[in-house]
Amino acid sequence: MHVSLDTLRRAAQLLDDLADPDQPARSYDVLLGGLSDLVGCDVATYNEIGSGPDQLNYYADYPVGSMDPDPAGIELFEAYLHEHPLLLHYRATGTNEPAKISDFMTRDQFHRLALYSEFYRHIPVEDQVALTLPPTGDGKIIAVALNRGEKDFTDAERDVLSAVAGPLANTLRRARGRDRAQTALATVGSDGLAGLTDREHQVLRLAAQGRTNQAIARSFGVSPRTVAKHLEHIYRKLGVTGRAAAVYATATVGPGPGAA
Numbered sequence: 001m002h003v004s005l006d007t008l009r010r011a012a013q014l015l016d017d018l019a020d021p022d023q024p025a026r027s028y029d030v031l032l033g034g035l036s037d038l039v040g041c042d043v044a045t046y047n048e049i050g051s052g053p054d055q056l057n058y059y060a061d062y063p064v065g066s067m068d069p070d071p072a073g074i075e076l077f078e079a080y081l082h083e084h085p086l087l088l089h090y091r092a093t094g095t096n097e098p099a100k101i102s103d104f105m106t107r108d109q110f111h112r113l114a115l116y117s118e119f120y121r122h123i124p125v126e127d128q129v130a131l132t133l134p135p136t137g138d139g140k141i142i143a144v145a146l147n148r149g150e151k152d153f154t155d156a157e158r159d160v161l162s163a164v165a166g167p168l169a170n171t172l173r174r175a176r177g178r179d180r181a182q183t184a185l186a187t188v189g190s191d192g193l194a195g196l197t198d199r200e201h202q203v204l205r206l207a208a209q210g211r212t213n214q215a216i217a218r219s220f221g222v223s224p225r226t227v228a229k230h231l232e233h234i235y236r237k238l239g240v241t242g243r244a245a246a247v248y249a250t251a252t253v254g255p256g257p258g259a260a
Helices: 005-019 028-039 071-079 085-093 107-111 114-118 155-186 198-208 213-220 224-238 243-250
Strands: 043-049 056-062 127-132 141-148
Touching (some): 005 028, 028 043, 028 141, 056 071, 085 141, 107 114, 127 155, 213 224, 224 243
Antiparallel strands (some): 043 056, 043 141, 127 141
């Protein structure tokens, strides 16, 4: 597989953008916009599909509003979701490798699906390549789909997606964990952290935002070794053994007096 230097640079930039601790984990415009730029497509979508036959739990599109915003359109999509060749493929195999609609049927066969005639032809979508993302543990399939209204996706373009799929999944998994950690920490009242010093409290909040020891050290003008010592004290006081556990442990503590 030959990948241009420019493509590699854009892939690296996308991963950097998604790994930014200040970037919300659910900022799908960064994910979808980056993949659209990387491969090239007319419309990109993020989809969370439940374990039932026709359960679209959530979707986002890029550019925003490209898919039919009318609820009736989404209802049509859900009604014929069981025909989707890529969803059938991912449910049957459990793979996360990128796949194209054209891997499974000709364009004429695709046109004969009610999914196409009732929904996709109005966008329009003539070819689609998708890849799945790390599952959330509740039976959902989480997938990103890139769509074109004219030319098919090439095997080389699929290979580019395949090359970034692993790093992308790891980056999103960390972002999801960071988002959960920040949410958990935000619910903690003063009693939950009463045993921590002000500096330890600050270190814990930056750790919950996904900052590395080096980044936290730069924020305070201290050495990474000093930050590591602060974290050791935090773990001991909270009775946990690691960074993530320190944040999650605080989520079980109710808000203190005067907390909102």
